[in-house]
Amino acid sequence: MAVQAGHLATMSHHFLIAHWRRLLTAAAWLPLLYLTHRLEHWTFKAMLALTTLLSLWAWMRDWRRYRTIAGTPTSRIASAAQGYVELFGRGRHAGQPVYSPLTGLPCLWYRVERLGKTRQGQLIELGKPARRGQHYQLQHQGYSWLKQRSQSDAPFLLEDGSGSALIDPAHAEIITSRYSEHVQEGYRYGEWLLLEHDQLYTLGELASLRASEQAPALRAAVAARLAEWKLDPTALLARYDRDGNGEIDAVEWEAVRADAEREVLAERRQQTLEPARHTLRRPGDGRPFLIANQPPERLAKRHRHWAWLQLLLALGALIALLWLSLNPPHPAPAPTEFETQAPDDE
Template identity: 40%
Template sequence: ALRHARLIADTPTARVASAAQGYTELQGRGAPLAGDPLLSPVNALPVLWYRLRIERRQRDGKWQLVSTDTSAATFLLDDGSARCVIDPEGAEMLVRRHDVFVRDDLRYTQWSLIEHDKLYVIGDFATLGSADVRTDTAAEVRELLAAWKADRPALLQRFDLDGDGEIDLREWELARAQARREVRQRQTEALAAPELHLMRRPSDGRLYLISDLDPERIGRQYRWIAAFHATVFLGATAATAWFGQIGVF
């Protein structure tokens, strides 16, 4: 926990449009992706992310866990410079908003992020799109020609100009020229496509955190957890030593 607090304190906040690739910290506002919104399974209201815990009341009045559910849909962080897709898979979620609903003998506790929520995210930042366009034209042409050869009827229909059921050298050169044109067209379209910024779980195991809390409060929370664990550890060590002195193990 203390290591996490130091990571948060030592990692400067970047802007999406100019962030360096790799381990990065972002802050902005939450927004949904285009298309049908993610809906809460409890009240059917639109959310960006949710975690749901369902409990059943027992005869003694205590609540017993029935099931849990966590959404996996991606959403956006907008910091005014650009938008970044946030993939919640594998993230530690520190979310303040939670609602409790009781229906008959069932209790539903839902933590959620909604549109316009302030977001803090630290993790692996990557920009995909025009910066990653493959430009090995010769290799792409070979792959495309191999795909065409695998579908011989379509190849003959397209390039067997004399109808003899074979592709001669002249016709094959025509096919190669067409493949080069199609590859270059695809590369041009890919280069013109907008870049996609993505935040995801780091592959090296470093902290991946998504929260609606400000980083100072998150850091304090991690430091408190570290202090609590240290106190428990020291107490357990002292107790073990004392029991050892009196012969109890």
Template identity: 40%
Template sequence: MLVRLRRDGFNAALPFAQLALIVFALRADTGWGSVLALALLLATGLFGWLRSVRHARLILDTPTSRIASAAQGYTELRGRGHPLDGTPVLSPLNGLPLLWYRLSVYRKTSDGKWRHAETRESDASFLLDDGSGVCAVDPEGAEMLVRRRDVSERGDLRQIQWSLLKNDPVYVLGDFFTLGSISPDLDISRQVRELLAHWKSNQPELLKRFDLDGNGSIDLQEWELARAQARREVLRQRDEILTAPEAHVIRKPQQRLYLISDLDPQALARRYRRWSIFHLAVFLGAAGATAWLHQIGVF
């Protein structure tokens, strides 16, 4: 089953680069060319191994949260995908509605080989529903590990699409935050003072509302009425804010892994562990080859 990363997916591109370095090292005309290739293999193998192990641990060590009770910050969510209201995301391959897609286009050259021509990827948000609440998922910057793969081949054009559909299982590991969340420590007195100061800045309107005896000034009793009205308005606005529905969003963190997938966490962790084994094998192989070249006096 083929799983594809987003367009700059590290684990998708690095193995191909490492294989190219191995071929270069074997075919290099000079010993120093082989040494350079091996040095790069050592660096990429070590970095890839550390990165893959770290990501596997993140997936296994981060507990799944419920949207309704999730803490703000780095969070793991699982649920079902749903489209946002409004203009749907349509597949460029067949025109069907999707949650997310990535389309790679290849063209056949005169020598019969397929050459990559372009890649398109949707960036519209979609919803994740886990039964306790709904969270908007921003796919920008995420590593997308998905199983659904559709291929269309017409003449010299081949298109490969990876996609998420409505009601697909969705796993997200990223930065969770809530829009519209309100601190319980609302400073009612400060807000009343600020509202009264705003009213005082417009004297004609203030007199129109609170100068009950029409003498052109606000006396102490009228000012207390104004204060009471300001407090009522502040409390009404507070109640409206507190009863408004909160909007939950998950997006790319500053430094950590941002992952969206239709696989379960255990399968994802196993995939990163297999990558870590591959990168470790590259590192150890490059280290052994470097030691052998040193032994035979290449450098």
């Protein structure tokens, strides 16, 4: 029973961390029930209007996510069109694996949070955080809650059998079921991981380039090749100084330029035969950049349920707002002259 209770507590904590923004929006109307008889009429209406707007914003966000996940067809990497795509495959290391700083496990990506409580401290900022890290400290009831977060941003590969794409996780929304908690030296640590060979579902902008497409213009490439040959003047003279006078004249220099251009063109023809290099990155138009080790059906269902919940809350707050507007409170009747007259002393 203790093990089951601990597991349920861990799952509940994970759920709160993953969905605290939605829960905050969804529960925004709860204090209104308590404050109904304690606030001025216009203040209560303003809070209902704010709840309606927040819930509508959350509904549009989750509904857009649901439509994006459910409506984007899965593409194969080798034949995917350029632009916004949905890819599904297994994660692989692009080079050396990343190691979690908490458990030392090799992984594709990690995020680690540390939460602790001390008796000293105040609301301060602990300097500028490192890249992809956040640090802050909060004072509450004489105690100081310290929270630190760090996560990796090394790229990794996605393979689907037809090819591979390099994924840059920077600025991505990453959803993973691999979560664990640890308690060390009075601190509680949370760890999120993506491991090699995990089945990954991704949404993002796919860019496919061949080496020849990334090469500079022909004129610049030839100039770079000539500059490279000039670094070895002995070999250059031995190859092109046909009259043996120790110099390369104008006629000989034209032969040098022709050979450099011929060599660059031959290399480019070879590059066109190489497979394209695919990269999945953050879209520039604001659409979701998502990486998850969960099936898209589960993600779409989750967003659909949250969207309907937010819509119901928005409609409930709107109906309450309209009812209050159509049924304003009646002002208390003014006291009569008899009621305001002080009683005579006997």
